[in-house]
Amino acid sequence: GQLKFESVGTAPVQLVSFDTLAAPFSISANPCPVGIVAPVGGGCSPNPCQAGTLAVGESCTVDITLSSPVRTTRATLWRFNWTGGSLGAQRSEVTINGTVLARSLSVSPTSVDAGTLPISQTASNKVTTTVTITNTGEVPVAVQQIRTVYTLSGPAVLQTVRNPPWLLAADPCSGTTLKPKESCSYTVVFAPYIAGTFPASFDIKSDVGT
Secondary structure, eight states, X not given: OEEXXXXXXXXXXXXXXXXXXXXXXEEOOOOOOTTOXXXXXXXXXXXXXXXXXXXXXXXXXXXEXXXXXXXXXXXXEEEEEEEEGGGOEEEEEEEEEEEEXXXXXXXXXXXXXXXXXXXXXXXXXXXXXXXXXXXXXXXXXXXXXXXXXXXXXXXXXXXXXXXXXXXXXXXXXXTEEEOTTOEEEEEEEEOOSSSSOOOEEEEEEETTBO
């Protein structure tokens, strides 16, 4: 969110200093003015209002972020020092509130056991499974990609290159955004062409993580 400081009196106001903003709140990095080179690590000034003077009617804005891996509602007091006209040194505070909504996905089933199959290239010697992804959070979640990850050794490694035993047969989920309670399903097929054990996972990359 944004916090705006504005001089509404009859004399300029100088924002002298700000206390450290309590975690999990933080000041977002601000872009540099044209012609100014950013220092290592981010924006030019995390707080563009710091040590600034506001003419009557002038304002400055601070971008504030609330970060949390889980749903949370927080509030904090942010204190700052300023001077203006004949008032002398002043210390004020502003209450900052924020809520982080839950962001999560569920996958069902969470594991697939294809069992033991004879080595064959016929359609009957395949195991097909449908996996459903559901947005169980409170905000939309983007599903970027679903990919197959193998942990293999020996001849099985060559098998995954020439004829992958696990196939992502249908994937309408990648590149979509799921609204809360919305689902999509993808299909995986197990069809080995040589003898062996083929453990694998289907990693789902999304806004929530992988």
